[in-house]
Amino acid sequence: MEVREAVLSTFGNLEFESDEIDDDTRIREDLAVDSTELTEIAIALEKTLGVVIDDGEFQQLETFGEIVKYIASARPQ
């Protein structure tokens, strides 16, 4: 739960409307995120949560819930 809130807060800092996001929200289709914005999200999560993100793996994630799971299992910096 803690990780989910932190990820959601990071999305909010990047100007997303947090109340429009749930675990099933599709990053590309529902939020209209493109590859550049996905890179911005990855960098922000790394900096905020102190984890290491593999750019290739991160670009494969499809929903907000998958991002939360990925971050929860990511190794610390």
Next chain:
Amino acid sequence: MTRVVVTGVGAITPAGIGQDLLWQRVLSGRSAVRRIDRFDAGSYRCQVAGQADAFQASDWLPGRFIKRTDRFTHLAVIAADMAKTDADLEIGGVDGADPKRVGVMVGNVLGGWGFAERELRDLWARGIREVSPYQATAWFPAAPQGNICIRLGIKGRARTFVSDRASGAYAIIHAAETIVRGQADVVIAGGTEQPLSPYAWLCCQTGGFLTSAGNTDPQAAYRPFDRAHGGTVIGEGSVFLVMESEEHARGRRAEILGELSGWAQNTDGYMPYYTSEPHGRTMGLAMTKSLRRAGITVADLGSVIADGSAVPREDAAEVLALKTALGGSARRIPITTAKAAYGHLMGSAAPADAAVALRMITHGVVPPVANLDRPAPGFDLDFVRADPREADLTHVLVVARGLGGVNACLVISRHSPARRGSTLGSHLNGGKSAHGGT
């Protein structure tokens, strides 16, 4: 020949948001130039500018758009949208213009340095992970063009012109030629500029055209053609016009604000010491060619909106160019420079002048040149000073020029369906038939 008309104007300038405030400011003859407060300009020679402070991007655009774009794009997309609304233009849908037949042409000089400077500072100071992934696209001078197309659903020709302070005139000319050639029915054309960041400002200082004489009295700093002229004061803003073929405008029953009846562009190709000719002959030729294209003579010309950079050698060359082009009529055609009232908007300077020209024709008034108290020696033209002057205006010549010796002239005319006879029309085309169109 396909005629090109203007059906909408959008303007965000140091005079405020909207073309009404632009016109009121120009009529007032009072300058909106002020001391710069966007960054610490204390170490620069010129510390004054026109700031479009009334425009706050967050009032108009979502945060996710703002974070990925520079202010010059924010200004442009909203000014273009305002022009579209003013023209009552729909794009797409059952009743709207075909998106593939709508284009966008943008003039810009500097790009998005406000965004870029912040990110490059982070790159050198803190490393690559601190740089916004939007850096490359936010800075790019074509960013406004792409974002206008996305916002307005435009799928036709889109181009950006970088020709120093004449960039916006180049955009308008290319828009007109695109319409005349039948390559678009509608083009939203104009310019945008945001020079108020430390490096962009330094570039302009290095360019050598900014005044250093007005730091203690900002409103008096920009003085085109005046004895005390000492250089340009630039400013931020964006102005767009909806331009379309007369047939298309009539087909959708649009209100026609005026016509772009003539245009010409050329280059001095000159480089002893400075890149523009001191005698202004090539610029004068551009003026003459634009009148010829409009199918008018000097006797038909009601007024001139001069470029009026207030750089002494440029002012002198422009006066000589006007004398060359206007001949014996040079001293009896009222001349003004609207931008003295809000600053030279660089990429959007000529579009702003075109917007003012449309108002001049509508109201039959030539606004005064702000700060022109006593013309410099030899500048013996009919400059409008102090107060607006009533005049019967059918055609107004707009002059734009920039470093590198680029010259571009526009003739804005009162729209009259019967103005051009068939004989005149063929003369205008230089004997050639129009490409495409109807």
